Every structure is written in structure tokens, then in C-alpha cells.
Amino acid sequence: MAATDGARKGSTLVLRKVTTILNCFTVESPEPTLQELIRRTGLPASTCQRLVTDLTLEGFLDRDGDRYRIGVALVRWATPGTLGMDVVRLVRPILDDLRDQTGESACLYARDGVFRTVIAVAPTRHVVMRPFMVGQVMPIHAGAPGKVFLAFDPDAWADLAGSSLARFTDATPTSMASLDRQRRVTREQGYFAAFGERHEDVGSIAAPVFDHQGELEAVIGLGFPLQRVGPGREHELAPAVVAAALRASAALGFRPEAQRPE
Incomplete structure (x- = not known):
């Protein structure tokens, strides 16, 4: 010893x-x-x-x-962390603008296996709010941001296959078949809105952020209490979320023609 x-x-x-x-x-x-x-x-x-x-x-x-x-070896090791910081730095002003435009909390998410993590947040100024914080971890099968990961990141779908899908509310999808339907909708409309999937009184709208190679880099999402934004009102906020995601993608060098075909 x-x-x-x-x-x-x-x-x-x-x-x-x-x-x-x-x-x-x-x-x-x-x-x-x-x-x-x-x-x-x-x-x-x-x-x-x-x-x-x-x-x-x-x-x-x-x-x-x-x-x-x-030396090159240290630079190579530092690159992944540097890229992550660059994404947050570039997208943070866009989150602030999205929050100011919609009045709701705007978050940037990264994926780790079958979980999504908040890596930047612009919190709402409303008194009634659902708190979001950097480092907060949530499952990808519940809530709008997770559906975007499942729709645009093939590895996310592969990671989730065979996993146990916990039920948080009556609205939580608990089968791969229902998730597949949701991810198809997400791909068709370019965003997804979810209501009460993780918490009964919370909703979310999210859209994809692509990098310069056309691959999913992160997800931008709004989170809000259902007493302020309920089902049927997602179309009022979705265009702002999609526009913010497009701005973020452009900031990362994304060009639509660079996106890989399905």
C-alpha cells in the first residue's frame, strides 16, 4: 500500500x-x-x-x-472542447434574441447517448416559469428537443433502440413506433412541439442546428408553462424557433446544399 x-x-x-x-x-x-x-x-x-x-x-x-x-497533439486534444465553447459563444446572442422575441425560456441542447443536456440558456423574465439551467439533463424520448435529435441524428435513434422508455406523464411516448411517427413529423415540418410529455404543465418547441458539414450539431428549444402557451398555439412561436435555429446554423457555417441526403 x-x-x-x-x-x-x-x-x-x-x-x-x-x-x-x-x-x-x-x-x-x-x-x-x-x-x-x-x-x-x-x-x-x-x-x-x-x-x-x-x-x-x-x-x-x-x-x-x-x-x-x-504542439499539435495538445491542439488536437483541445479541439472538441474548443468547438463546444465556440458553439455556445456563437449561439448565445441568438438565444437571447429568441427569448426577447417570444418571452419564453430559450435553451441550447447537446446530446449524450439517450439524454440531452442544456449547454446554454436565456431564461424567461416571466414570474411564472419552469426553470432551466446549464447542465440540466433530460431524456431524449420526452419533450420536443429530444424529437429533433431523434429526427436528424441517426446515432440518437440507434442509441435509443432497445432502451427502456420511462413514462413521466400520460403524454409521454413509450414505444419506438410512436417516437418514429413523431420524428417523421419533425423532419417534415422542420421542428416539433410537445406538451406535457415530461411534466404535465410544461411544453416545448424545438428545431435543429446544423454544422458546416450539414450534420446535427445541437438543438434550440423554447420551454414554457402550458398556462401561458397551450396546444394549438405552437404555430405562433414555431416560426421564431425555426428562424433562430437557421441563424445558429448559419453562424456555424451551415449551407443547405451541404446537408447529407437521407
Whole structure:
């Protein structure tokens, strides 16, 4: 046990030293020399040189003469997270506009397996509201945003197949056949409206956001209490949701001709 603890502490110490080195690379100073790294980290010269050499061999750093910069390997690892942040950054003003135009909470969703997660939200200013928050996780088979994922992301449908479909209310679809009908409607009209599927007093309207390759990147949706927007009134809000989704798609470089045929 003592040996294991010692190895863990040693590993943590090495990671801390590596982090100290990587923290020296900033926008203001993207290409420090080895001597600058030694001075800024305060590490012994031999330790710093060894770690910098190892980081360079692994592709975490690149060397150009006597200067170093962040390597391709680290850039590749950071890309997925950077893209996610770019999506939120680009779409957030559109969510604010959608909220201001409709008066209802506007959310941006990403999918993780058979769940959807709120990754950005512009909350309604109404006193009567259903709260939405970043990080909130919901199933994709209940509610309008999930139907959009099922309609435009083949992997979402494949992930859901064979899963247990929990019933939250009498309106919750609990069969793949009913979900298939809903996703067909979603594809035909370009959005979906759901009422009371997850909570009896809550409705939602959602539309797809596509990336530059024509693939589904995220879903924009409105959430509202049914006492304010009930069945039959979705056509009043749906055009604004679809327009916001189109704006978001355009911001991500989407061109309709790039969308993959079914």
C-alpha cells in the first residue's frame, strides 16, 4: 500500500511540474525559450530540460530553433472542447434574441447517448416559469428537443433502440413506433412541439442546428408553462424557433446544399 501511495504521489508531482511548464505558454508569450521556461517555472534546470524534451517527443510541444510552442497533439486534444465553447459563444446572442422575441425560456441542447443536456440558456423574465439551467439533463424520448435529435441524428435513434422508455406523464411516448411517427413529423415540418410529455404543465418547441458539414450539431428549444402557451398555439412561436435555429446554423457555417441526403 505504501509503495502504491508513493507511486501516486510521484505521478502527481510530475503532472504538477508538467502543468507548471505548460502554464508558461500564453497568448502574450507563445514561444518561450528553454531558459525562459526554467526561469518562469523555478524548476531545476535539469528537471525542466528533461520534461520539455519528453513533452516535445510526445508532440505536446514543438521546437523551432531555441524556442518552443504548444504542439499539435495538445491542439488536437483541445479541439472538441474548443468547438463546444465556440458553439455556445456563437449561439448565445441568438438565444437571447429568441427569448426577447417570444418571452419564453430559450435553451441550447447537446446530446449524450439517450439524454440531452442544456449547454446554454436565456431564461424567461416571466414570474411564472419552469426553470432551466446549464447542465440540466433530460431524456431524449420526452419533450420536443429530444424529437429533433431523434429526427436528424441517426446515432440518437440507434442509441435509443432497445432502451427502456420511462413514462413521466400520460403524454409521454413509450414505444419506438410512436417516437418514429413523431420524428417523421419533425423532419417534415422542420421542428416539433410537445406538451406535457415530461411534466404535465410544461411544453416545448424545438428545431435543429446544423454544422458546416450539414450534420446535427445541437438543438434550440423554447420551454414554457402550458398556462401561458397551450396546444394549438405552437404555430405562433414555431416560426421564431425555426428562424433562430437557421441563424445558429448559419453562424456555424451551415449551407443547405451541404446537408447529407437521407
